[in-house]
Amino acid sequence: MSVTIKDVAKAAGVSVATVSRVLNNHSSVSEDTYERVSKVMEQLGYSPNHLGRDLRKSETKRILAITASAEQSFYSEVLKGMEEAAFAQGYDVLIAATHDDPKHEMHLLNMLFSHSVDGAVLLGAKQEASVISKLAENHNIALCLERIEGCNALTVTIDNVKAGKDAVNYLIGKGHRRIGLISTETRSQSSVDREKGYRKALEENGIPYDEGLIYLGTYESESGTTGCRYLLGLEDPPTAIFSISDMIAIGAMNYAISKGVNIGKDVLFFGFDNIAYSHIFVPHLSTVEQPLYAQGKLVIEKLIENMKSDIPDKSIYMLPHSLVLRESTGD
């Protein structure tokens, strides 16, 4: 049996109310009793039971971050932004992984409904837009990194369409007109948006869209390898390849290297995300950098604002991205 506030009260010869006041630094308690009660708490090794407190106050000061897969390295910077922003306001951030299972995602969301956390941030949600919209009506919920088309909920992300366009425009600016695209079968919103940016860039530059220059695979680097083999094996192969993620781009470059291609000269490569490895891997990869920390920070700040207000902000915030130019584009 754990020691409770009652035990402390009895041992200190005061009421539980007074102990509670000491615990919460209420000004009304006399210095004398404050000392005495504090000492007793110390002696008994008392640690307040948060369940009692949380129930009484109907708040936990905890926010749940729900990540999609275990591909954590990518999230860590976002999570750091979230944690620091949350901690600054007295909140803790807990992380849980869905392992790409929508049912498990809903199971985790249940922590929100059951008052085990005060709010939840979905990093790459797997539910339908309508489902999230509905939940967002009664719960403090936010999306980060991945928006959901037509979803009415607080969202913090970047403009993936524009980012994709910028990357491809850069390749076009270097004089390339046959540009390959390696994306994913999985129709995640970010993939879709980046592809859209790819097409927009071509269109605006009067370059015909060629279905044959598109390869769809998985998020694994091996898929980049396969995609690159396919593209470079074409009759009229591309002279530049845009991949919707760095992992894929690195896999693609691996194939090119094995074929003796002069990367950055014969063929240009552009990635997306600016993961740590993109500047460890040689040749260094040109890529789109998105503000991960800033997104994490903002989503928490907005979410906490929502928790305090009764007219929730359901805006979509799009933070600015930037291009990082390295050897793979000959820079």
Place this chain on the structure above:
Amino acid sequence: MSVTIKDVAKAAGVSVATVSRVLNNHSSVSEDTYERVSKVMEQLGYSPNHLGRDLRKSETKRILAITASAEQSFYSEVLKGMEEAAFAQGYDVLIAATHDDPKHEMHLLNMLFSHSVDGAVLLGAKQEASVISKLAENHNIALCLERIEGCNALTVTIDNVKAGKDAVNYLIGKGHRRIGLISTETRSQSSVDREKGYRKALEENGIPYDEGLIYLGTYESESGTTGCRYLLGLEDPPTAIFSISDMIAIGAMNYAISKGVNIGKDVLFFGFDNIAYSHIFVPHLSTVEQPLYAQGKLVIEKLIENMKSDIPDKSIYMLPHSLVLRESTGD
């Protein structure tokens, strides 16, 4: 205001006890009322408040995984093992990061003391052995991946001494006698143990220990690059290099490649961890693989056992590792 068990009871014309029984699938409730109450819960959109339940039952069915840094990619497999083992027994695993701050680690451990979670697993604890030992007396706590010398608490890890020895023995077996070591300034137990294994292997093969062949840096890949530059710049440079992590080994290989070294022939490289990139990066890295998933699974199983028993198991479980041989050692 949320709908409570009381509202359901009133709407269904039964007592709260009955509603609770429906909620918990008690056999004693008649089929008739079960149906009626269920329907009302559905209609009102009732979601039980876990805080009330947790308080009453004094258990949350949640386990906290405390990770050291944000270098998450490494943990993800362990966490997966933990989550699946936990879920199988009706527990959820929540993750929180200390960002290498011992104070914040203690702050997170407080979730355990305050009954917000039923148990905690530390993946690379930063506290003193005595502190953890003390806490383990009254709380359900476990260490995973990193043991702490002299700490009396449930631990699941691998035998890092033997693993280091095995790796270096393999290099020696290939006829090498000047073997460099790249490790970390940070005296983490795993680094210390792997170094110890390195020394043991030399010793058992009658190779003199040469202080000059040791480079201590950080966990970053750049540190491996620097270390390799130092080692290969020696008057009598090593012909094989053992790094205590893959990240470091990859950084080291990067330097070697830039110098035109024939990796796997002129100089052999051995890493540790078998991270995903170690077989993406070319040349593929030979490394020590530790059973990440299995460690996660086991630590949860043992921890849950401890939570149910009143004589806690404080053993140290060491799971078997294995060598993965690739191009970097000429295989």
Place this chain on the structure above:
DNA sequence: CCTTTTTCTGTAAACCTTTTCATTAAGCGC
């Protein structure tokens, strides 16, 4: 038809806090 089980349901206490309200004692002004 009466007794004894069995089945189902309700009452109320318990879990541990926080907080409102009331109360007592002390301090102050005159």
Place this chain on the structure above:
DNA sequence: GCGCTTAATGAAAAGGTTTACAGAAAAAGG
């Protein structure tokens, strides 16, 4: 020294659940 404010404390309710216990009705047994 009297009335009044202020400071410090306590008693008790509240928050949402689970569960031990008791009770009523129905079924079973004779």
